[in-house]
Structure formats: structure tokens, C-alpha cells
């Protein structure tokens with residue numbers, strides 16, 4: 166009998182032999198298909214990521230997030246942080262990155278996120294502990310190869326148990342068995358042109374009072390407070406593959422061009438949290454942010470691939486002078502990330518505390 170454990174019985178450097186062998190081998194799978202998930206299931210994510218200043222600074226530098234409170238201890242203290250925190254976009258991306266192996270490594274796309282709530286600033290050295298619960302699963306009527314899954318995820322400090330952030334996230338997840346239907350059940354499109362405001366008002370400065378004054382002006386003039394940000398960021402390999410991998414995000418969508426060639430995007434795409442963080446950075450560069458508070462109704466509308474440039478657009482929705490400490494008021498924004506063809510790729514509502522002028 167042949168001893169197949171003997172290294173000399175098979176020459177794996179011979180292309181033809183190896184090719185035939187590979188075709189007969191089972192694949193040790195990673196990630197889960199749609200059918201794996203059932204409402205109410207709880208998943209405890211294992212990867213042991215510890216937040217670092219290096220990771221946060223790499224994230225901030227690449228995404229143009231330059232708020233000094235996350236770069237310098239003195240400014241952090243002036244802004245009321247006990248210790249210089251890591252950036253909230255990095256925290257969020259790390260908490261989500263850890264979940265990917267269990268939830269979305271199989272492919273499919275990040276469609277949206279809701280109810281993002283930050284409970285306290287996270288500092289470097291914090292080890293993360295992340296859990297998710299399946300809140301909804303359904304088949305997709307328009308894409309028979311995919312199902313749609315929503316999870317509730319919570320990130321905590323593994324040492325103290327303190328809750329840092331939580332959110333609900335929805336992804337398209339490939340089905341092991343594509344549905345028999347041909348899909349294509351697309352609802353009726355409204356072809357009429359939407360009404361636009363007469364004018365768009367731009368705040369004169371970056372403080373809470375500037376946003377409030379702009380909103381007051383707009384209310385009198387059938388106008389909206391809305392403006393675009395000048396900066397753009399072209400997606401390179403560091404952004405598309407490097408940053409997600411640094412948060413332990415193993416989604417093939419960002420680093421496996423071979424697998425993604427035969428997918429709806431046809432190529433690797435940027436991690437949604439990178440695209441969003443760039444658009445938010447553009448917006449933050451035009452405001453005096455005091456604290457990030459919460460995000461809602463985040464949606465990823467279109468793919469961002471290598472070579473695309475991400476720009477930002479902001480609409481101001483509301484100002485609340487009573488929410489927050491005396492030195493800041495709450496502003497609710499709608500932010501849109503768009504590409505070089507002016508196609509929206511991300512939109513989301515953000516409530517942040519903005520510093521007052523005085």
C-alpha cells in the first residue's frame with residue numbers, strides 16, 4: 166500500500182499533479198453562509214484585538230481625521246477627556262472588524278447601520294470583547310444569491326466589562342443554496358423630479374452658534390443648510406486593504422481580488438467604515454467638534470473601489486443648545502460621501518457636540 170504520508174510519494178511542485186489534487190480537496194471554510202444565522206442566536210467573537218495609539222493614528226492619518234484631541238494629550242485634557250482617547254471611528258471599525266470572521270467573511274456587502282451609540286471614550290491598551298445577536302434574517306427578493314441579515318453588536322472593555330459602543334448592522338450575505346426565484350422584484354420607481362430648496366445656506370464658521378444661525382436663516386427663506394467639503398481622498402491599497410486588515414477585518418471584499426472578480430462589484434471594495442470615516446473627516450475639518458455622540462440610518466449605496474475619490478457633503482438638520490455641557494451644543498447632521506462622478510456612496514445621520522464660540 167502507498168504511504169501517502171511519505172513526502173516522496175507525491176511531487177506537489179509538479180503543476181499537473183498539484184492541479185488534480187487540488188480539485189479533489191475539500192476546502193476548510195471560513196465564515197458563514199446566510200443559512201447559518203437564525204434570529205436570536207448570540208455570537209461571542211474571539212479575536213483578541215487591543216486598541217492602540219498606533220492603530221488609531223494610522224487610521225486617523227489615512228482618513229484625514231485631524232482633531233487634535235485624539236493626537237495630543239494636552240488638547241485631550243482641555244476638551245475634558247481624562248486621558249487621550251483613541252478615535253471613535255477607529256474604535257467602531259475595530260469592534261466591527263472583530264465580528265467579520267463570524268458574520269460577514271463569506272462575502273456580501275455591508276448595507277447599513279443604525280443606532281450607533283458611544284457610551285464612553287476608549288483609551289489605548291483597552292482589550293476588546295465583542296458580542297452580536299442576530300435580530301433579523303430574510304431572503305433578498307432582488308438578489309437570489311443573497312440573504313439579508315441584521316445583527317445587534319456590542320463592544321466592551323474586556324478587563325472592566327464597561328460598554329463602549331453598540332449598534333445594529335445589516336449585510337447582504339451569500340446563500341449556500343441560491344433561491345430558485347429569479348429575483349428582480351423591483352418596486353415602482355418614482356420618476357418625478359424631487360423638489361429642491363430655493364437656496365442652500367453655508368454656516369459662516371465652525372462653532373455651534375454658526376450652525377444655529379444658519380438654520381435660523383434657512384427657516385425664513387425656504388432654504389436648507391447644506392454645503393460640500395473641498396477635500397477628497399483617492400482610494401489606494403492602504404485604504405482599501407490595509408486599514409480593514411489592521412482592524413482584523415477578514416472580509417474578502419477588501420483584500421481578495423481573485424474571489425471578488427466574480428461578484429457584483431467585480432473587484433475589491435473599500436470597507437464601509439473607511440469610506441464613512443473619510444467623509445466624516447471632511448465634515449469635521451469644517452467644524453469645531455467637541456464629542457461624537459451617535460449615528461443613525463447609515464447606508465452604503467454604491468461600491469467604492471481602488472482609484473475612486475471620496476468627497477463629502479453635509480446637511481444640517483437640527484441644533485439643540487440644551488444637550489451637552491455649557492461649552493458645547495448638539496448638532497444633528499446628514500453626511501453624504503460621494504465619488505468623482507458625484508454618485509452618493511454613503512449617507513448617515515450624525516449627532517455631535519460642537520464647541521460654542523464663547
Ligand SMILES: CC(C)(COP(=O)(O)OP(=O)(O)OC[C@H]1O[C@@H](n2cnc3c(N)ncnc32)[C@H](O)[C@@H]1OP(=O)(O)O)[C@@H](O)C(=O)NCCC(=O)NCCSC(=O)C[C@H](O)C(=O)O
Nearest residue numbers: 269274275276277305306307335416436437465466467468
Ligand atoms: C449591494 C448593492 C449592489 C445592492 O444594490 P441593489 O441590488 O440596487 O439593491 P439595494 O441596494 O436596493 O438592496 C438590496 C436588498 O437589500 C435591502 N437593503 C438595502 N439596504 C438595506 C438596509 N440598510 N437595511 C436593510 N435592508 C437593506 C434592500 O431592501 C434590498 O432587498 P430586496 O429588495 O429584498 O432584495 C448596493 O446596495 C451597493 O453597492 N451597496 C454598497 C455596498 C458597499 O460597498 N458596502 C461597503 C463595503 S462592503 C464592507 O464594508 C464589508 C464589511 O467589511 C463587512 O464585513 O460587513
